Amino acid sequence: MSNRRCKIAIIGNPNTGKSTVFNWLTGLNQKVGNFPGVTVDRKSGNFNFDGVEYEVIDLPGTYSIFSRSDEEKVVRDLLFNTTDKDFPDIVLYVADQTQWERNMLLFTQLYDLKLPLILVRTMADQPCPWKVSNHPIWKDRLIPMVAVNGRSGDGMDALKKAIHDFQDAVSLRNEIVAGDLVHLQDDPKNQVENTKQRYAWIKENFPRKNSLNSSTPAKSKLDQVLIHPIWGYAIFAFVLFIIFQFIFRFASWPMDAIDGFFIAISQEAKEILPEGPFTNLLSEGLIPGIGGVVTFVPQIAFLFFFLSILEETGYMSRVVFIMDKLVRPFGLNGKSVVPLMSSVACAIPGIMSARTISNGRDRLITILVAPLMSCSARIPVYTLLIALVVPDKLIGGWLDLKGLVLFAMYALGLIAALFMSVVFKWFLKSRPAGFMVMEIPSLKPPMFRQVLLTVWEKVRVFVWDAGKVIVALSVILWALASYGPNEKREQAVAAFQHPEAMNEQAQKDYDAKVNAVLLENSYIGILGHAIEPFIAPLGFDWKIGISIITSFAAREVFVGSMATIYSVGDDFDDNTHLLDKMRRDINQSTMQPTFNLASGMALMVFYVFAMQCLATFAIVQRETASWKWPMIQVVYMAVLAYMGAWLTYLLLI
Amino acid sequence: MAQKKLSEIAVGESARIMEVDSGFLAAKMADLGLFQGNDVAVIFKAPLGDPMAVSVGGTMISLRMDEAQLISVER
Numbered sequence: 108m109s110n111r112r113c114k115i116a117i118i119g120n121p122n123t124g125k126s127t128v129f130n131w132l133t134g135l136n137q138k139v140g141n142f143p144g145v146t147v148d149r150k151s152g153n154f155n156f157d158g159v160e161y162e163v164i165d166l167p168g169t170y171s172i173f174s175r176s177d178e179e180k181v182v183r184d185l186l187f188n189t190t191d192k193d194f195p196d197i198v199l200y201v202a203d204q205t206q207w208e209r210n211m212l213l214f215t216q217l218y219d220l221k222l223p224l225i226l227v228r229t230m231a232d233q234p235c236p237w238k239v240s241n242h243p244i245w246k247d248r249l250i251p252m253v254a255v256n257g258r259s260g261d262g263m264d265a266l267k268k269a270i271h272d273f274q275d276a277v278s279l280r281n282e283i284v285a286g287d288l289v290h291l292q293d294d295p296k297n298q299v300e301n302t303k304q305r306y307a308w309i310k311e312n313f314p315r316k317n318s319l320n321s322s323t324p325a326k327s328k329l330d331q332v333l334i335h336p337i338w339g340y341a342i343f344a345f346v347l348f349i350i351f352q353f354i355f356r357f358a359s360w361p362m363d364a365i366d367g368f369f370i371a372i373s374q375e376a377k378e379i380l381p382e383g384p385f386t387n388l389l390s391e392g393l394i395p396g397i398g399g400v401v402t403f404v405p406q407i408a409f410l411f412f413f414l415s416i417l418e419e420t421g422y423m424s425r426v427v428f429i430m431d432k433l434v435r436p437f438g439l440n441g442k443s444v445v446p447l448m449s450s451v452a453c454a455i456p457g458i459m460s461a462r463t464i465s466n467g468r469d470r471l472i473t474i475l476v477a478p479l480m481s482c483s484a485r486i487p488v489y490t491l492l493i494a495l496v497v498p499d500k501l502i503g504g505w506l507d508l509k510g511l512v513l514f515a516m517y518a519l520g521l522i523a524a525l526f527m528s529v530v531f532k533w534f535l536k537s538r539p540a541g542f543m544v545m546e547i548p549s550l551k552p553p554m555f556r557q558v559l560l561t562v563w564e565k566v567r568v569f570v571w572d573a574g575k576v577i578v579a580l581s582v583i584l585w586a587l588a589s590y591g592p593n594e595k596r597e598q599a600v601a602a603f604q605h606p607e608a609m610n611e612q613a614q615k616d617y618d619a620k621v622n623a624v625l626l627e628n629s630y631i632g633i634l635g636h637a638i639e640p641f642i643a644p645l646g647f648d649w650k651i652g653i654s655i656i657t658s659f660a661a662r663e664v665f666v667g668s669m670a671t672i673y674s675v676g677d678d679f680d681d682n683t684h685l686l687d688k689m690r691r692d693i694n695q696s697t698m699q700p701t702f703n704l705a706s707g708m709a710l711m712v713f714y715v716f717a718m719q720c721l722a723t724f725a726i727v728q729r730e731t732a733s734w735k736w737p738m739i740q741v742v743y744m745a746v747l748a749y750m751g752a753w754l755t756y757l758l759l760i
Numbered sequence: 761m762a763q764k765k766l767s768e769i770a771v772g773e774s775a776r777i778m779e780v781d782s783g784f785l786a787a788k789m790a791d792l793g794l795f796q797g798n799d800v801a802v803i804f805k806a807p808l809g810d811p812m813a814v815s816v817g818g819t820m821i822s823l824r825m826d827e828a829q830l831i832s833v834e835r
Contacts (some may be wrong), residue, residue, distance in 0.1 A: 171791040369825070544794075
């Protein structure tokens with residue numbers, strides 16, 4: 108066979124069904140990465156037809172070759188550079204035939220660039236209000252035209268065949284002809300002129316069919332409700348309520364199962380493998396580290412299942428529309444709302460969903476403040492501490508004080524997120540501000556195939572891209588908590604008498620005490636002691652210091668570390684034993700209970716603000732493609748946490 | 761006939777675009793069909809009066825008030 112062309116790029120306007128075509132062509136044979144230097148998804152995949160391998164790249168949607176956002180720049184840079192390794196042999200131009208005029212603008216630009224084009228008409232089940240098929244340009248350049256239906260998959264085989272049979276009629280692969288388009292890149296005034304001329308040409312060459320002459324989409328009945336001043340917000344609140352119900356009720360089952368599974372294989376590994384440092388690394392460091400990644404999968408999957416339905420149906424743009432004005436004063440835009448609300452379940456999918464924010468500044472601000480929203484991992488910490496220090500009391504005879512404190516923690520997170528947005532808006536003001544000039548797609552039922560593929564893609568990105576960083580850092584944390592200066596540790600353990608009568612309870616108590624001193628004399632334990640003077644003003648002792656350091660892995664680790672330190676063993680299904688010990692503990696420097704109202708509240712405030720989540724750190728690194736922003740985030744949140752805890756302690760002591 | 765800004769047009773009314781203030785956003789708006797000579801209809805506004813949704817050439821587009829102010833129209 109002669110030199111087969113094999114690289115295919117899919118290009119088109121946003122909301123035309125581009126990704127649907129991509130998904131039908133490639134199925135699950137997809138990879139997601141970033142384009143070099145920018146955080147724009149580079150989705151590629153491949154398929155085989157009649158023995159020939161085709162590589163397909165799904166380029167970001169754009170209305171014009173004149174670029175304004177990072178996404179659009181990626182498309183332009185690729186098409187203007189014939190030496191780029193991704194430069195396509197065939198361009199699939201995907202056009203929504205119900206929006207023909209607007210879709211033809213970019214097409215005429217690609218046509219002028221003499222790219223080898225195949226025209227893919229989507230929405231083939233809907234009537235096309237324009238006369239399109241008989242125009243000579245299709246024949247002159249032998250541009251194949253394929254009609255497809257994204258819902259049923261009709262036409263996809265014909266499309267593969269058209270790709271396979273493609274004969275390039277222009278063959279100007281090494282020559283970019285349309286100098287105009289290149290020269291106009293930095294000249295918005297003449298871009299407007301160029302665009303107007305193109306639209307005029309399109310109008311003249313593709314006349315409307317007389318029978319279908321209604322041109323303006325009327326305000327639909329559904330939209331009347333969705334953007335209604337009362338119903339609009341009520342429906343949005345209801346949708347969020349449903350999503351959170353699902354996540355909190357149903358994500359915990361697979362999460363518990365995953366936890367149990369990893370605990371089981373870690374014990375199994377310990378039993379079969381010979382004792383030694385390698386076995387410990389595997390069973391206590393690596394396996395739980397991987398478990399710590401996988402345990403996030405249910406939440407991410409559930410959330411993206413719902414978010415992509417909202418996106419697919421077009422409801423998301425209505426939410427953006429009604430929320431934009433409300434959040435704009437804070438330096439956010441309407442598209443920040445759903446990522447921030449999602450962060451109440453878990454900051455990771457929240458931060459991942461910020462990809463839909465096309466303005467770089469607004470997106471960065473959203474990512475930076477998202478972890479301040481109180482996520483579900485904070486609940487075990489809040490519950491333990493509230494039970495410990497907040498008295499049972501009804502305020503005004505009906506308002507439960509414990510519930511009120513919990514609510515206050517959530518409110519504090521939200522207020523801090525909005526406040527920090529304003530601060531970052533001010534710091535980043537040199538970056539271009541966002542705008543809202545964007546298409547509102549029409550409402551349509553979701554395609555579940557698309558939804559499930561999105562879920563799969565997001566889960567994979569998290570597990571593979573962020574997972575590596577999470578596992579590496581959690582192994583380091585484990586090593587620091589499990590090793591320490593040997594002599595010191597041996598002395599500490601030797602201080603305990605091994606129980607004479609070996610009944611089960613005595614052995615258990617002994618083990619718990621040994622574990623407690625081992626942690627106290629590990630590197631993290633030593634660090635915990637070392638920071639005691641620094642955290643003493645917040646009312647914290649070294650035990651809390653150690654737990655703060657270990658729970659940088661994940662907030663809920665705080666509870667487990669407390670259990671180890673207070674040597675209550677690891678059966679903390681029921682916290683009463685632990686609560687009891689914590690309640691009786693006396694802080695050696697203040698001679699007060701370690702957990703009093705002031706120090707307990709200070710600690711809760713600390714957990715409202717502090718980052719304390721490796722997975723968030725890793726996903727921010729991935730989503731901003733830099734180490735700088737996650738570092739800045741950890742630091743600013745730590746400063747906020749320290750100041751917040753200190754003020755709380757001062758106010759309540 | 762007096763020129764108005766698109767931001768002043770009421771819901772349900774339509775107008776013809778006379779001029780779009782030049783700049784970065786003008787080119788972006790032109791891509792979507794918002795340029796001189798086209799007819800534009802205001803379909804609805806967000807509950808707080810901002811942003812607004814307009815229709816041009818069969819496409820529904822959202823615009824903030826300060827963006828709609830860049831567009832001069834005639835009824």
